[in-house]
Amino acid sequence: MRVALIAESFLPQTNGVVHSVLRVLEHLQQRGDQAVVIAPADPAGVPMIVSGAPVITIPSLPLPIYPEVRVAGGPFAPVVAPLRDFAPDVVHLASPFLLGWRGVLAAQALDVPTVAVYQTDVPGMAARSGFRHAERLLWKRIRDIHTRATLTLAPSSASLTALGDHGIGRLRMWRRGVDSTRFRPELRDLDLRNQLAPNGERLVGFVGRLAAEKQLDDLAVLRDLPGVRLVIIGDGPERRRLATVLPEATFTGMLHGDDLARTVASLDVLVTPGExxxxxxxxxxxxxxxxxxxxxxxxxxxxxxxxSRTGWLYPPGELMIMRDRVRDLVGDDAKRDAFGRAARASVIDRGWRPICSELVGFYSEAVDLHAASVRRAAGD
Incomplete structure (x- = not known):
């Protein structure tokens, strides 16, 4: 199979979209498929080849509110040429919005089926960043892209519902894999724990982009929990401000690979307050x-x-309940250990290989659906 991946975000950026695209490229290379990546250019440098796939960059500009994020809007014609040259069987649109819009139009012009992978709640992010007035317009863009796609893949049941509520059809669930060999309990590091919590505090951590949509201000309700040390792993535009909101927290900056896995394993509880x-x-x-x-x-x-088995959920916005859930786990070693063991067991079989094999199945389904629509059009 020949697969063109049009990535709204790519290396050298580090985020969930990039991570999943990299895993897909590895899988396609292992299968012997041919792939190409079309992604925004970045002055920090984009690799020319990743997992055997050449990377074609499109001129981009910094996003005004997050200058380190590059966006590639504009007419779709510059995307048509590399797609025509590669002649893909299917186009994979990774979290499409600006470059992805150009990609779906280019694929339509070339009569190539598309699989659009919904991964970023852009309207929700905008609303939480103070741009609620733009939410309806942003959903219109998402609708325009995904109604043109042959298939849309959503990562969760909540996303499926949201997309369906906005009139988007041909939906399939496609979750994400996890590397349970890299991320494992045995990496828990006592020396690191002593460094982060010299007085033996329990480590409550967050991992991710330090941005408004992550709602990290909510962690302030944990500041005065006795015997707790907050650890913030990641970087982003909110880091300097958050250092004043959470002055007792330890900010590690961005971590990758084994350093990230070791630090995560050394936590006692992870909190992700973003809604x-x-x-x-x-x-x-x-x-x-x-x-x-x-x-x-x-x-x-x-x-x-x-x-109540692998972790705790709390009603959105109910921060005192979130605080009580964290206090429950940090204060009960036996419960925390039981939750941790159950959590590990629940994801041990969610590797990337079966997840990516499922994706290739969706590629084939999109090719078949597109062929059937062409036949129906010819019959008409």
């Missing part, structure tokens, strides 16, 4: 590490956390 998560990969990574999670009962965590 706009379409999936929330860090929940799976914490669970694979044997760390129970506390999250709002919204979005992706609803599917991932088995309430």
């Amino acid at each position: 706009s998560e379409t999936f929330c990969q860090v929940v799976q990574e914490a669970m694979a590490s044997g760390v129970p999670v506390v999250a709002p009962a919204a979005g992706g965590p609803l599917d991932l956390i088995d309430h």
Whole structure:
């Protein structure tokens, strides 16, 4: 199969979209498929080849509110040429919005089927960043893209419902895998714990982008929990401000690979307060590490956390309940250990290989659906 991946975000950026695209490229290379990536250019440098796939960059501009994020809007013609040259069987649109809009139009012009992977709640992010007035317009863009796509893949039941409520059809569920070999309880590091909590405090952590939509101000209700040290893993535009909101917290900055896995495994509890998560990969990574999670009962965590067994869900906005759930786990070693073991067991079989094999099945389904629509059009 020949697959063109049009990625709204790509290396050197680090986020959930990039992570899943990289896993897909690895899988396609292992299968012997041919792939190409079309992604925004970045002055920090984009690799020319990833997992055997050439990377074609499209001129981009910094996003005004997050300058480190590059966006590639404009007419779709510059995307048509590389797609025509590659002649894909299917186009994979990774979290499409600006470049993805150009991609779906280019694929239509070339009569190529598309699989659009919904991964970022752009309207929700905008609303939580103070741009609620733009929410309806942003949903219109999402609708325009996904109604043109041959198939739309959503990562969670909440996302399926949201997309369906906005009139988007041909929906399928496609979750994300987790590397339970990299993320594992055995990486718990006592020296690191002593460094982060010299007085033996329990470590309550967050992992992710430090941005408004992550609602990290909510963690302030944990500041005065006795015997608790907050650890904030990640970086982003809110870091400087958050350092004043959470002055007792330890900010590690961005961590990758084994350093990230070791730090996650060394936590006692992970808290993800954001209510706009379409999936929330860090929940799976914490669970694979044997760390129970506390999250709002919204979005992706609803599917991932088995309430009262692998972690706790709390009603969105009910921060005192979130605080009580964290206090419950940090104050009960036996319960926390039991939750952690159950969490690990619940994700141990969610590897990327079967997840990506399922994706290839969706590629084939999109090809068949497109062929059938062409036949119907010819019959008409």
